[in-house]
Amino acid sequence: MADPLIYVRAIHFAATITLAGVVFFVVCIAGPVFRDASAKVRLWLAWIVWSALLLAVLSGAAWFVLVAQSMSGQPLADIFSGGILWTVLSQTGFGRDWLLRFALACLLAILFALLLSTQGAKSVWIKSAVVTAAAGLVGTLAWAGHAVGGPGIEGIVHAAADVLHLIAAAAWVGALVPLALLLLTTGRDARSVAGARAATVRFSTFGIASVGTLLVTGAINTWYLVGSVHALADTDYGRLVLTKVALFLGMVAIAAVNRLRLTPRLVGDANAVASANALRQLRRNVVIEVLVGAVIIAIVAVLGVTPPGAHEDLMPHAHHHSH
Amino acid sequence: MRMHITIVSCLLIAFGTGAAQAHAFLDHASPLVGSTVRNAPREVTLSFTQNLEPAFSSVEVTDAGGGRVDQGKAEISGSTMRIGLKTLAPGSYKVHWHALSVDTHKTEGSFSFHVGGP
Numbered sequence: 001m002a003d004p005l006i007y008v009r010a011i012h013f014a015a016t017i018t019l020a021g022v023v024f025f026v027v028c029i030a031g032p033v034f035r036d037a038s039a040k041v042r043l044w045l046a047w048i049v050w051s052a053l054l055l056a057v058l059s060g061a062a063w064f065v066l067v068a069q070s071m072s073g074q075p076l077a078d079i080f081s082g083g084i085l086w087t088v089l090s091q092t093g094f095g096r097d098w099l100l101r102f103a104l105a106c107l108l109a110i111l112f113a114l115l116l117s118t119q120g121a122k123s124v125w126i127k128s129a130v131v132t133a134a135a136g137l138v139g140t141l142a143w144a145g146h147a148v149g150g151p152g153i154e155g156i157v158h159a160a161a162d163v164l165h166l167i168a169a170a171a172w173v174g175a176l177v178p179l180a181l182l183l184l185t186t187g188r189d190a191r192s193v194a195g196a197r198a199a200t201v202r203f204s205t206f207g208i209a210s211v212g213t214l215l216v217t218g219a220i221n222t223w224y225l226v227g228s229v230h231a232l233a234d235t236d237y238g239r240l241v242l243t244k245v246a247l248f249l250g251m252v253a254i255a256a257v258n259r260l261r262l263t264p265r266l267v268g269d270a271n272a273v274a275s276a277n278a279l280r281q282l283r284r285n286v287v288i289e290v291l292v293g294a295v296i297i298a299i300v301a302v303l304g305v306t307p308p309g310a311h312e313d314l315m316p317h318a319h320h321h322s323h
Numbered sequence: 324m325r326m327h328i329t330i331v332s333c334l335l336i337a338f339g340t341g342a343a344q345a346h347a348f349l350d351h352a353s354p355l356v357g358s359t360v361r362n363a364p365r366e367v368t369l370s371f372t373q374n375l376e377p378a379f380s381s382v383e384v385t386d387a388g389g390g391r392v393d394q395g396k397a398e399i400s401g402s403t404m405r406i407g408l409k410t411l412a413p414g415s416y417k418v419h420w421h422a423l424s425v426d427t428h429k430t431e432g433s434f435s436f437h438v439g440g441p
Contacts, residue, residue: 067427071379091378093425148426150373307346 003305005066009144010301012059014294016138019052020167021174023112023134027127029175029206030182030199035121037195041185042116045178049112056137057105063144064088064098097143104140108133138170139163145304147221154224161220168213171206173293179203180286186279193275197266200282204259211252237306244299251292254285347373347402347424349432359437363411367393367418369404379423382406387415413438 022045068088069076079085089095111130114120121127140163142148147162148155179199186196232238262285265278353368354360367384377399384393384406394407404420419433 071376071423071427071429073429087378092376092423092427093374094376094427143426145426155374 005063005070006301006305008059008062008066009304010298012056012063013141013297013301015052015055015059016141017170017174017297018177019049019056019108019174020134020138020170021176022049022052022178023108023130024171024206025175025178025203027115027131029202030178033182033195033199033202036191037182038185041182044181044185046112046116048177048181053105053109053112057102060098060101060105064095067094093143093148097140101137101140104133104137108137134170135167138166138174141166147224150224157220158224161217164213165217165221168210168217172210172214173290173296175203175206176286176290176293180283180290183279183283183286188276193266193279196279196282197263200258200263200266204255204263207255207259235307237303237308240299240303240306244296244303247292247296247299251289251296254289254292258282258285346428346430347371347375347422348430349420349434350402352418352434354436356434357436359439361439363413363438364408366405366407369418369420371402371404371422371424373424373426374402375399375404376423376425376427379429380404380421382418382420384408385417385419386411392416411438 026045065076065079065085068085069079071088071092071094072079072084074082074084087095089099108130111126111133114123114126115130142159142162142165145162147158150158182199183196186192232242262278262282265274266282267275348371349356350370350372352370354364367382369382380397380399382393382397382404383391386392392409392411394409397404397406399405404422415435415437417433417435419431421429421431423429
């Protein structure tokens with residue numbers, strides 16, 4: 001029924017955002033807490049990163065093949081034998097970006113492996129490099145979307161806004177995954193609870209910065225994308241965006257409750273009733289946030305194959321092929 | 324106050340979703356779409372709304388009988404596509420273009436122009 005590209009995009013976005021989120025979380029957000037965390041948590045997080053990386057590479061390859069097929073207009077079987085794949089890889093902006101992203105994925109794999117070693121975990125170089133590679137892998141997703149290709153200064157600004165938008169999304173939604181894992185494995189002793197509290201507080205601080213970035217870059221993207229207010233209600237694209245807003249509002253509301261009401265109650269050890277309740281609710285809330293985030297990613301996957309409201313008016317002299 | 328800011332902010336964020344489709348549509352052409360020109364043009368120039376991928380974009384110009392009157396390979400740079408023409412006799416000509424935008428979406432379209440007599 002639905003375009004296979006939607007599923008491939010959704011998987012690729014989810015995998016890329018999650019693996020970047022774990023990297024950001026481990027290096028920047030909850031570094032000290034992560035160092036004290038149990039070997040089990042560290043093992044889980046490493047497993048998540050390797051799986052996500054593999055999934056990202058596989059879905060990335062599938063995405064590339066589907067786009068090559070659509071660009072050339074030839075049936076799937078034919079593009080493997082002709083030089084189509086090579087033409088797309090070497091002669092199109094998309095192909096070159098995809099090659100760069102593959103190189104970044106390989107680099108990220110090496111750097112993450114180094115990060116896991118005791119030497120690497122202390123090295124500022126490795127930590128900076130792995131965060132940069134992760135940010136690069138996420139940011140270059142902008143070239144898989146419409147933010148590029150616009151001519152002139154406008155094109156550059158729009159692309160830059162989209163790059164930052166993607167990185168901020170990974171820093172917030174992606175980092176929720178390791179936060180959830182950390183909270184779910186928090187022990188009841190005072191030290192673990194204090195660790196959970198510290199991680200959540202630091203996460204919120206970064207979260208505010210991410211939301212702020214999403215806001216500014218979102219406004220810039222809106223400026224270029226929204227054709228009219230009526231397009232919001234009248235087009236598929238507009239309705240999907242409205243759904244995304246609603247879900248986003250939900251996430252922000254939950255985050256506010258987590259930060260303002262629950263986290264301050266994480267005092268002492270988890271045997272105190274208030275503290276235990278707070279931890280339990282926090283766990284549940286963060287898991288809910290992750291699930292809502294996943295739905296938002298699914299919507300983004302569909303949005304990418306839907307003509308934006310602003311472009312519905314530009315059709316008089318052309319027919320287009322949607323894929 | 325804070326709630327208003329939050330709501331407006333969230334609406335703005337939502338639209339900043341990026342990664343949506345953009346197609347290269349014909350913005351303007353020379354000769355002008357549907358126009359009649361007195362002197363036969365040497366080339367057709369097409370300007371699009373998005374930057375194009377040269378590897379997968381093309382254009383054909385045909386006469387009333389369907390025969391090709393262009394020089395074959397279009398010159399594509401940025402959002403502009405240009406193709407040389409053979410000497411055109413007065414009459415009706417059709418331009419059929421295929422565009423692949425840099426963000427991987429295909430569009431095509433056509434228009435006519437007329438070369439008037441002396």
